[in-house]
Amino acid sequence: MNPKHEASRNEGNVDRISGVRIAYEATPQHGHPIEVAAGIYWIRLPLDSNLDHVNVYALRDHTGWTLVDAGCNSEKCQAALDAVFKVGPLAHLPITRIISTHYHPDHIGLAGKLVKKGAVLYATRVCWLNAKMLQLDDRHLPCHEQIQFVEQAGLKGMELEAYRRRAPSNYSQLVSPLPYSYIRIKQDDVLAIGDRNWTIHVGNGHAAEHATLWSNDGIAITGDQILAGTASNLSVHPSEPSADLVSEWLESCERFMHLSSEETFCLPGHNVPFRGLPTRCEQLLASQKMVLARLFETLDRPKTAVECLDTVYRRTLSTSERGALIAETVGFLNHLRNQGMVERELIGGNAFVWKQACRRARVEQKANIASAHDSHTNERQLRRSYEFE
Numbered sequence: 001m002n003p004k005h006e007a008s009r010n011e012g013n014v015d016r017i018s019g020v021r022i023a024y025e026a027t028p029q030h031g032h033p034i035e036v037a038a039g040i041y042w043i044r045l046p047l048d049s050n051l052d053h054v055n056v057y058a059l060r061d062h063t064g065w066t067l068v069d070a071g072c073n074s075e076k077c078q079a080a081l082d083a084v085f086k087v088g089p090l091a092h093l094p095i096t097r098i099i100s101t102h103y104h105p106d107h108i109g110l111a112g113k114l115v116k117k118g119a120v121l122y123a124t125r126v127c128w129l130n131a132k133m134l135q136l137d138d139r140h141l142p143c144h145e146q147i148q149f150v151e152q153a154g155l156k157g158m159e160l161e162a163y164r165r166r167a168p169s170n171y172s173q174l175v176s177p178l179p180y181s182y183i184r185i186k187q188d189d190v191l192a193i194g195d196r197n198w199t200i201h202v203g204n205g206h207a208a209e210h211a212t213l214w215s216n217d218g219i220a221i222t223g224d225q226i227l228a229g230t231a232s233n234l235s236v237h238p239s240e241p242s243a244d245l246v247s248e249w250l251e252s253c254e255r256f257m258h259l260s261s262e263e264t265f266c267l268p269g270h271n272v273p274f275r276g277l278p279t280r281c282e283q284l285l286a287s288q289k290m291v292l293a294r295l296f297e298t299l300d301r302p303k304t305a306v307e308c309l310d311t312v313y314r315r316t317l318s319t320s321e322r323g324a325l326i327a328e329t330v331g332f333l334n335h336l337r338n339q340g341m342v343e344r345e346l347i348g349g350n351a352f353v354w355k356q357a358c359r360r361a362r363v364e365q366k367a368n369i370a371s372a373h374d375s376h377t378n379e380r381q382l383r384r385s386y387e388f389e
């Protein structure tokens with residue numbers, strides 16, 4: 001550990017916002033990893049997006065390093081990762097294994113390049129398939145289904161025209177070419193890395209088949225499935241426009257809440273390591289339920305998804321934020337529809353308007369709302385901000 005960049009431990013500090021115990025006040029500087037547990041190093045790689053950075057973790061094995069996640073395929077990420085392994089405590093051993101928690105480019109972007117240098121890639125099957133599929137999609141304009149998705153969400157006028165002209169994704173640029181084969185990981189697999197055994201627990205909602213790693217000595221690497229300072233983004237993809245990702249995420253969160261203890265040391269994909277995982281899960285569950293309650297209340301009058309943005313996020317959104325959060329708002333609406341609470345109707349052949357479904361649903365939902373308010377939790381404190389990726 002480089003004393004110059006050593007983080008001050010703050011194990012007992014209770015974060016006034018989230019209520020969890022943030023383990024470190026300082027964050028790793030580029031090129032200077034922090035040893036957060038014996039043989040486990042926290043590395044930060046810079047991103048150009050709103051996210052600012054992604055956390056990756058190096059786990060010491062007997063003959064090399066296992067890297068959990070790898071940053072984007074960008075010069076900045078590559079330079080920062082190279083600096084970590086060039087000098088200092090990680091320099092003496094090679095990276096022999098890369099584990100991708102999920103297929104998002106800030107987590108799997110450099111995996112292909114690391115494999116070319118000798119590492120072996122581990123991933124869930126859906127992570128692998130999604131990454132391979134998205135790498136092939138190099139269209140320069142959105143396809144019909146993508147345009148239809150935002151139109152049906154209620155996007156119109158100048159915003160819709162701007163969307164039509166925008167390149168839909170730069171995934172293939174942000175993710176280096178992946179190898180032909182990989183090692184599949186799945187629920188309940190156990191990986192021996194150094195002196196620890198890590199059990200794989202698969203979550204859903206943020207990304208399909210998102211791998212999390214749980215050690216036999218109380219450490220959990222949670223990627224973007226559970227975060228401290230923000231809620232995981234649950235955006236619906238236009239390729240599966242009716243998906244109920246909220247249900248999938250709620251199921252995972254409840255499962256992880258029971259799997260962990262307040263002393264579990266959580267190493268997330270963004271922000272900072274923390275303890276208090278069951279508390280954090282409980283807060284996030286309450287937060288999502290309050291968003292759903294608020295959304296249901298506003299649908300006493302018919303609205304499009306775009307018209308619900310202010311109700312869901314309760315702040316002024318930038319143009320780029322609106323693009324990302326429309327897809328998440330559709331996800332909340334899909335969930336309410338799956339629960340039988342709201343229904344939708346296509347108006348003018350273009351946009352869905354959503355409204356409360358029936359009196360029985362309203363009565364049931366009001367009971368849920370009352371229960372959420374009774375929890376005395378301040379949703380703004382719980383949710384804090386949103387993640388766009």
Ligand SMILES: [Zn+2]
Nearest residue numbers: 104207224389
């Ligand atoms: Zn992600």
